[in-house]
Amino acid sequence: MTAPLTSVTGQPNLATAVVPLRDGRTGKTRLAEHLPARERGRLVATLARHVVATLLAADGVRRVLVVTADPVFVTDALEADPRLEILTQPSAHPGLNGAVEFGREQVRRRWPGDRLLVIHADLPALSTADVAALLAPAAPVTLGPDRAGLGTNAVLLRPGTDAFTFAFGEGSLARHRHEAESLGSPAALVRRDGTAIDLDTEADFGALAPPVQEWLRAGIAVPDDGQRLRALP
Ligand SMILES: Nc1nc2c(ncn2[C@@H]2O[C@H](COP(=O)(O)OP(=O)(O)OP(=O)(O)O)[C@@H](O)[C@H]2O)c(=O)[nH]1
Numbered sequence: 001m002t003a004p005l006t007s008v009t010g011q012p013n014l015a016t017a018v019v020p021l022r023d024g025r026t027g028k029t030r031l032a033e034h035l036p037a038r039e040r041g042r043l044v045a046t047l048a049r050h051v052v053a054t055l056l057a058a059d060g061v062r063r064v065l066v067v068t069a070d071p072v073f074v075t076d077a078l079e080a081d082p083r084l085e086i087l088t089q090p091s092a093h094p095g096l097n098g099a100v101e102f103g104r105e106q107v108r109r110r111w112p113g114d115r116l117l118v119i120h121a122d123l124p125a126l127s128t129a130d131v132a133a134l135l136a137p138a139a140p141v142t143l144g145p146d147r148a149g150l151g152t153n154a155v156l157l158r159p160g161t162d163a164f165t166f167a168f169g170e171g172s173l174a175r176h177r178h179e180a181e182s183l184g185s186p187a188a189l190v191r192r193d194g195t196a197i198d199l200d201t202e203a204d205f206g207a208l209a210p211p212v213q214e215w216l217r218a219g220i221a222v223p224d225d226g227q228r229l230r231a232l233p
């Protein structure tokens with residue numbers, strides 16, 4: 001049985017967000033053709049700053065836990081905030097699914113009544129309205145598909161859904177929908193640009209609105225090397 005949507009105070013259960021973030025060196029490999037390593041690191045940091053700041057500004061999000069194998073990079077990349085914790089991913093929990101599972105264990109142990117919002121750190125158009133849309137459905141499991149409708153960029157779990165197995169990776173949406181159904185009800189799907197556009201490829205960059213493209217270019221620009229600004233199309 002799933003926990004009620006509202007707490008004993010009648011207020012909606014707040015959510016703790018878990019954001020997996022690899023490091024500043026090994027990710028965004030699909031952009032390697034367009035961006036040298038230093039700019040890819042700056043891109044990862046710029047995207048993560050945006051996602052974390054948006055989560056912290058959104059109604060209904062109590063705190064943000066970033067799970068990473070590289071806490072030095074992440075501490076440097078993110079602005080400190082009393083509601084932000086950077087957790088080192090233990091080697092016993094490898095990979096993306098290991099990172100989010102570790103985050104879930106922390107949330108269930110420390111704040112068992114919270115809803116859990118797992119959301120990727122590479123969503124350049126994410127807004128507080130998108131976060132509100134993810135938190136709105138009453139379903140035990142809410143999913144934010146990617147723009148191809150094949151992957152998953154966000155998973156919102158209510159308490160009582162600990163049997164849900166995270167299955168991020170290529171084609172994860174079908175697996176996550178199946179997981180929700182095996183818990184007893186279909187997942188709610190939230191399809192919005194802000195949750196759907198993760199920046200993995202040149203085509204993803206092209207799908208972004210011009211102002212978003214502009215602040216991303218500014219974020220990755222290395223101050224002493226203006227030439228590199230032309231790297232992305
Ligand atoms: N902590 C942690 N986060 C990860 C890991 N792998 C991916 N992520 C994060 O999960 C989210 C989705 O990542 P992906 O798009 O699958 O991978 P990516 O590193 O961004 O890019 P690619 O190299 O193109 O696959 C991003 O926020 C990544 O930083 C991992 O092994 N550990």
Ligand SMILES: C=C(OP(=O)(O)O)C(=O)O
Nearest residue numbers: 151152168169170172198
């Ligand atoms: C990790 C996923 O996708 P991507 O690597 O494209 O971000 C996913 O959709 O589960």
